[in-house]
Amino acid sequence: ALAIDEKIGYPDYLNSNNVTQLEEDYAQVKQKNLNLKRSF
DSSP, X not given: OTTSOXXXXXXXXXXXXXXXXHHHHHHHHHHHHHHHHHXX
């Protein structure tokens, strides 16, 4: 049990200071939300 990493299931880039990948991932989410708001 001691060998199990506490961050199982999370991408490796979340543990780094480089937020570029995270920004790219959420840019798509923001775009989808914007399109949803326009449809109402």
